[in-house]
Amino acid sequence: MADKNNFKTLISTLTIVLLAFSYAAKSESQHSQLIHRFQQYLQINTAQPTPNYMPAVDFILLQAKSIGLDVQVLEYVKSKPVILLTWQGKAKSLPSILLNSHTDVVPAEKEKWVHEPFSAHKDSNGDIYARGSQDMKCVGLQYLEALRNLKDKGFVPLRTIHVSFVPDEEILGRDGAQMFVGSKDFDSLNVGVVLDEGLASPDENYRVFYGERSAPWWLVVKAVGAPGHGSKLYDNSAMENLLKSVEIIMRFRAAQFDLVKAGLACEEEVISVNPVFLKAGTPTPTGFVMNLQPSEAEAGFDIRLSLGANAESLEKRIAEEWAPASRNMTFQFKEKEPIKNKLGVPLVTVANHSNPWWTLLEAAILKVGGKLHKPEIFPAATDARFVRRRGIAAFGFSPMANTPILLHDHNEFLNEAEYLKGVGVYEAIIESYASYMEAVEDRDTLSEL
Structure with a gap:
């Protein structure tokens, strides 16, 4: 009887194992x-x-x-x-x-x-x-x-x-x-x-x-100026004015990023500004004309505003500091969406x-x-x-x-x-x-x- 029970137990165990393998x-x-x-x-x-x-x-x-x-x-x-x-x-x-x-x-x-x-x-x-x-x-x-x-x-x-x-x-x-x-x-x-x-x-x-x-604020700033020989030193060239603006914008970016690095804010709590393109120079089949200072220069930026950001204040900053008309600068938004209803x-x-x-x-x-x-x-x-x-x-x-x-x-x-x-x-x-x-x-x- 014991052998019979042991046999049933063995069969039951084998069945469970086979089902497990199958599953x-x-x-x-x-x-x-x-x-x-x-x-x-x-x-x-x-x-x-x-x-x-x-x-x-x-x-x-x-x-x-x-x-x-x-x-x-x-x-x-x-x-x-x-x-x-x-x-x-x-x-x-x-x-x-x-x-x-x-x-x-x-x-x-x-x-x-x-x-x-x-x-x-x-x-x-x-x-x-x-x-x-x-x-x-x-x-x-x-x-x-x-x-x-x-x-x-x-x-x-x-x-x-x-x-x-x-x-x-x-x-x-x-x-x-x-x-x-x-x-x-x-x-x-x-x-x-x-x-x-x-x-x-x-x-x-x-x-x-x-x-x-905010969905992207895609900002393009543009500088214009008189063209000149590559060796000439003069004020208010397009490249000089654009680089001044880029420097100011990057300082703003660094200040926002420093808050994140210091643990004082999360990424979504600051305004992010990232350069995405620079466009200037006179192209040639192999590169650019190296002895000609261009009359126009552009830079593009991807901007994302936090929910608490003051959009009007940022637009004023762009107009007065980042792309001021006094430096022969203009700007436009390729995209600009609201963050509020x-x-x-x-x-x-x-x-x-x-x-x-x-x-x-x-x-x-x-x-x-x-x-x-x-x-x-x-x-x-x-x-x-x-x-x-x-x-x-x-x-x-x-x-x-x-x-x-x-x-x-x-x-x-x-x-x-x-x-x-x-x-x-x-x-x-x-x-x-x-x-x-x-x-x-x-x-x-x-x-x-």
């Missing part, structure tokens, strides 16, 4: 498929200024079809498609959830990368090198993989879930998110909360953003427990073992600003912990383990958001349930 093999296969799909998306070259959007559209639609999502392709501007995917919820009258990402990426200087920037090469550490691996093709695919997992386990959303893939975010989103958010198509979605991109975190804590500094209120989303969307987001991340920094202001601009201008809650979040911040940098990469972990994080957030039922008294809503 592990299946899980490993699924993970390989997820990573393969991520690499496929990264290999599509959608770099500005000539992004190839249609292969990306085809790829995303293929994924949507395999998951079972409703599909729309909207084109407010020719050849700049907005992809809208939908999973209808039971209570269609409740505000919906929108998961947004952009399909374009910035250019890459491939000769300065260790791996070709659109190869999606995975090294022995599991690091996947590609332009867009952090900014932000990872997020778009993680949304879809999270929805695939929720579908597979039989989840039925209460709220409708939308996923948008928009073009041209890297060139300010004028023909992408701005057109979409201002459309009747967007109005019909009845959006209650939006998730958009965030940043990687070098430590174990995820970062969530509830607002951002028409009532002068900063464009932010409440990120405390008075906002149920924040509470749900925080709880979902903690539930799956994630850790959080305190909510932050994003240092640059994202498409989330367009929905915040409409008074809609929006959080910037990219689940990348223990990852160097490499957006727009050479050798941008994301580790496969962090990518897979992020899918699970989004799965928890989406499930929580889509199940949220605030106090509802409307009879039509109740009848839907």
Whole structure:
């Protein structure tokens, strides 16, 4: 009898071991498929200024079809498609959830990368090198993989879930998110909360953003003066006047940066000013004319204002100190967006427990073992600003912990383990958001349930 019992125990143990191996093999296969799909998306070259959007559209639609999502392709501007995917919820009258990402990426200087920037090469550490691996093709695919997992386990959303893939975010989103958010198509979605991109975190804590500094103030200062021989010494040449202005501007930049270095302010709490181009001289096929002082010289600057900055004061400084007419200087803004709404209120989303969307987001991340920094202001601009201008809650979040911040940098990469972990994080957030039922008294809503 003992031998019989021992035999049954052995069989039971072997069965459990075999099931465990089978599950592990299946899980490993699924993970390989997820990573393969991520690499496929990264290999599509959608770099500005000539992004190839249609292969990306085809790829995303293929994924949507395999998951079972409703599909729309909207084109407010020719050849700049907005992809809208939908999973209808039971209570269609409740505000919906929108998961947004952009399909374009910035250019890459491939000769300065260790791996070709659109190869999606995975090294022995599991690091996947590609332009867009952090900014932000990872997020778009993680949304879809999270929805695939929720579908597979039989989840039925209460709220409708939308996923948008928009073009041209890297060139300010004028023909992408701005057109979409201002459309009747967007109005019909009845959006209650939006998730958009965030940043990687070098430590174990995820970062969530509830607002951002101003979208770019792209300033160009121009100096003019009489041309002269390269050997001649004279006052008020174009180059002399421009360099005086650059020196003054860089002193302002240094003063702002010193506050960050000293720990007296975070990056998002200061005004950043960074030179992005210098333009002067008379070009030749092999360089520049070296014995001619030019009659014009220009410099360009990317400026981002903190939420508390005084925009009028900065404009006065530009006119009187940075580009004064007395030094034959002029200036213009190539781009200039407000950081506040028409009532002068900063464009932010409440990120405390008075906002149920924040509470749900925080709880979902903690539930799956994630850790959080305190909510932050994003240092640059994202498409989330367009929905915040409409008074809609929006959080910037990219689940990348223990990852160097490499957006727009050479050798941008994301580790496969962090990518897979992020899918699970989004799965928890989406499930929580889509199940949220605030106090509802409307009879039509109740009848839907």
